[in-house]
Amino acid sequence: xxxxxxxxxxxxxxxxxxxxxxxxxxxxxxxxxxxxxxxxxxxxxxxxxxxxxxxxxxxxxxxxxxxxxxxxxxxxxxxxxxxxxxxxxxxxxxxxxxxxxxxxxxxxxxxxxxxx
Amino acid sequence: xxxxxxxxxxxxxxxxxxxxxxxxxxxxxxxxxxxxxxxxxxxxxxxxxxxxxxxxxxxxxxxxxxxxxxxxxxxxxxxxxxxxxxxxxxxxxxxxxxxxxxxxxxxxxxxxxx
Numbered sequence: 485x486x487x488x489x490x491x492x493x494x495x496x497x498x499x500x501x502x503x504x505x506x507x508x509x510x511x512x513x514x515x516x517x518x519x520x521x522x523x524x525x526x527x528x529x530x531x532x533x534x535x536x537x538x539x540x541x542x543x544x545x546x547x548x549x550x551x552x553x554x555x556x557x558x559x560x561x562x563x564x565x566x567x568x569x570x571x572x573x574x575x576x577x578x579x580x581x582x583x584x585x586x587x588x589x590x591x592x593x594x595x596x597x598x599x600x
Numbered sequence: 601x602x603x604x605x606x607x608x609x610x611x612x613x614x615x616x617x618x619x620x621x622x623x624x625x626x627x628x629x630x631x632x633x634x635x636x637x638x639x640x641x642x643x644x645x646x647x648x649x650x651x652x653x654x655x656x657x658x659x660x661x662x663x664x665x666x667x668x669x670x671x672x673x674x675x676x677x678x679x680x681x682x683x684x685x686x687x688x689x690x691x692x693x694x695x696x697x698x699x700x701x702x703x704x705x706x707x708x709x710x711x712x713x714x
Contacts, residue, residue, distance in 0.1 A: 517700045528602065529690060529705035536700050575643065579701070586656040586697055587633070590643035 486511045486580050488591035495596050497566045504551070505561040505594045507576030516580040518559040519588065520550065523573040532574075535559060566598045603627065604706035606691050612712045618679040621709045625672055625693030631655070632674040633694075633703060634666055638687035649674055650697060681713045 487510040497503040509518065520532040535543045535550045543550045551560040559578075563570055573595050577588040603626035613619055625632050634646040636659075645658035649668035660666075663681075668674045678685060688710050692703040 519702070521705075526707070527688060527710070528707045529692075530602075531702050531704065534700060534702060577643075586631075586648050587645035587658055588635075588703060589645070592642050 486513070486516075486578055486589040488576050488578055488589055490576055490591035490594050492594045493592075495594055497563075497596065497598055499568060499598055499600055500565055502562060502564045503566055503596065505563070505574050505576075505596065507559045507561065507591060509557050509559060509576075509578050511578065511580045513580035516578055518550070518552070519577040519579070520548070520559075520561045521575045521577060521590075522570075523575060523593070525572070529575070533561070563596075568598050568600070571596060571598045602704040602706060604691060604693050604704050606689075606706035606709050608709060609707065610710050610712075612714060613681060615681055615683060615713055617681050617713075618677065619681065619711065621676040621678070621689055621691075621711075623674045623676070623691030623693075623706060625674070625691070626695075626704055629693035629695045629704075630672065631694045631697055631701075631703075632668055632672070633692040634660075634674070634676050635690040635692065635705075636687045637690060637708070638684075641687075643690075646676070655697070678711070683713050686711055686713045 518535045522530045533545045549562045573593045576591045605624040630651045646660040648656040666676045688708045692705045694701045
């Protein structure tokens with residue numbers, strides 16, 4: 485079975501500061517993919533970043549980077565230079581070989597609030 | 601805009617009723633996924649179709665069913681609705697399957713059962 489744990493229900497960050505959202509995972513699959521999604525108050529789910537379990541380097545996408553520590557089974561999202569528009573719910577998710585490698589298993593999310 | 605279209609955006613219905621949620625995937629995407637987001641269960645995978653065939657099944661109740669049509673749009677049918685079925689239902693699509701496949705989500709259908 486796959487499990488994603490996000491232990492921070494809510495986070496506050498000052499505008500222009502960096503923030504790290506924690507994510508740990510558990511899986512017995514030898515290969516897996518890790519994803520982060522953003523859900524603004526409007527409700528849609530927006531893909532942010534992807535990390536493959538065998539990728540040698542940490543993924544980066546603009547202001548988003550993923551701090552992947554395989555031995556610790558963690559895949560933390562780092563948002564640099566926070567903006568007011570970053571205020572949203574953030575979900576960590578994984579896809580493994582279990583179930584045909586198709587379904588995404590999501591964590592419970594972290595509500596991020598960016599303040600002036 | 602993800603390119604995935606879900607209709608309707610909002611739906612209010614009574615217990616015991618049946619509803620159909622519709623999803624049009626991004627142009628060219630063969631895979632469609634359905635997810636349910638509720639306050640108590642979080643985001644849960646329901647079912648996946650790939651090019652018209654069921655590919656994977658998650659925590660989908662027997663009262664729920666889905667299908668993908670030849671034009672690749674998909675419908676999720678929810679019957680004998682209960683209060684606990686109130687949730688945001690997402691459809692997502694992707695152009696392939698596999699571990700690194702990014703899924704693009706629609707804006708969701710918010711179902712309220714009264």
